[in-house]
Amino acid sequence: MVVRNTKFLHIIANETAGSNHGRQTTAKVQQYLNKIEQPYDLLRTQFPGHATIIAKNIAIPTQLQNRVHLVVVIGGDGTLHQVIAGLRQNSNMKQLPVAYIPSGSGNDFRRSLNIELDPLKNLAHILATNQATLIDIGSLKYDHAPETIFVNNVGIGIDARTVHLTNISALKKLLNQIKLGSFSYLANLVRAFLQQPSFDVQITHDGYTQNFHNIFLVTLGNEPYFGGGVPILPRATFFNHQIDLILVEKKPLKQLIPLFYCVFKDGTHLYQRGVYYTQATQFDLQIQQPNYGQVDGELLGKAAFHVTAQVTQYPFWL
Numbered sequence: 001m002v003v004r005n006t007k008f009l010h011i012i013a014n015e016t017a018g019s020n021h022g023r024q025t026t027a028k029v030q031q032y033l034n035k036i037e038q039p040y041d042l043l044r045t046q047f048p049g050h051a052t053i054i055a056k057n058i059a060i061p062t063q064l065q066n067r068v069h070l071v072v073v074i075g076g077d078g079t080l081h082q083v084i085a086g087l088r089q090n091s092n093m094k095q096l097p098v099a100y101i102p103s104g105s106g107n108d109f110r111r112s113l114n115i116e117l118d119p120l121k122n123l124a125h126i127l128a129t130n131q132a133t134l135i136d137i138g139s140l141k142y143d144h145a146p147e148t149i150f151v152n153n154v155g156i157g158i159d160a161r162t163v164h165l166t167n168i169s170a171l172k173k174l175l176n177q178i179k180l181g182s183f184s185y186l187a188n189l190v191r192a193f194l195q196q197p198s199f200d201v202q203i204t205h206d207g208y209t210q211n212f213h214n215i216f217l218v219t220l221g222n223e224p225y226f227g228g229g230v231p232i233l234p235r236a237t238f239f240n241h242q243i244d245l246i247l248v249e250k251k252p253l254k255q256l257i258p259l260f261y262c263v264f265k266d267g268t269h270l271y272q273r274g275v276y277y278t279q280a281t282q283f284d285l286q287i288q289q290p291n292y293g294q295v296d297g298e299l300l301g302k303a304a305f306h307v308t309a310q311v312t313q314y315p316f317w318l
């Protein structure tokens with residue numbers, strides 16, 4: 001017997017995510033929902049940034065108001081970021097809960113929360129779940145841009161330069177197609193290292209201001225990974241109401257390789273010379289020299305950044 005539930009799903013699908021892996025995932029989801037007669041609405045993104053516009057404009061028709069509404073994201077970390085940013089700007093609905101069906105190339109959010117990879121098993125779990133869980137996200141302000149958010153992390157320096165190089169690399173598409181997308185990130189990380197100049201950072205948190213010099217990586221995060229599985233912030237979790245911060249000083253490659261080894265081995269890079277790591281509920285960062293910035297794997301461009309980040313929460317259907 002098929003038990004129909006009272007949920008209504010607003011699906012936002014980026015079919016181009018994961019080098020078009022999103023298309024297959026969306027087709028499977030649609031077929032399954034039709035089969036079980038689950039009410040839903042499916043909107044496919046048509047261009048970069050479209051997910052934010054769709055999410056911002058979701059409205060609930062009067063005849064559906066007695067249902068439990070949730071937004072189901074099909075895509076990668078970038079699409080998830082855009083949907084939550086849009087939902088926070090939606091003036092029709094306050095904080096509609098979000099469920100996530102990963103189909104990106106990096107999928108760091110999925111990795112941190114151990115979300116089921118099989119879209120149909122994941123969907124069955126989403127349909128069987130009856131309440132949202134609050135997870136930490138970051139509220140983010142930088143320069144004159146309107147307030148936005150980060151779900152996974154925001155970074156300035158080598159990680160953002162790597163995103164830039166990966167975005168423009170033809171290798172990404174090829175490696176994604178053979179399910180080796182993380183290798184394209186690692187290959188570009190090495191290129192980014194060779195290109196990345198060091199810079200100065202001023203950080204204020206908990207009433208203290210500190211200045212750091214010769215830095216090449218600054219990352220603020222709510223979860224351990226960036227770049228498709230690099231556990232740069234191993235102590236970060238979506239549930240401690242803190243943002244984790246790491247700064248890494250630029251060193252010769254031969255000293256950085258052992259540090260990088262510790263990142264993957266046991267997370268002891270956090271306690272090594274030239275690494276500054278802390279947690280706080282709010283950070284203010286100032287970087288005068290123009291640098292690449294990234295938020296949830298989406299490039300913010302190249303600028304002198306003044307960033308303020310504060311922990312907040314968002315409801316997820318986990």
Ligand SMILES: Nc1ncnc2c1ncn2[C@@H]1O[C@H](COP(=O)(O)OP(=O)(O)OP(=O)(O)O)[C@@H](O)[C@H]1O
Pocket residue numbers: 014015016017018019045046047048049050051075076077078079080103104105106107108228296297298
């Ligand atoms: N129809 C579309 N055509 C081209 N780009 C799109 C379209 N819809 C969305 N996008 C863009 O695709 C980009 C990548 O999306 P997303 O980050 O979800 O996937 P991914 O990069 O494969 O996964 P991950 O971030 O997990 O590595 C986003 O910047 C988004 O704006």
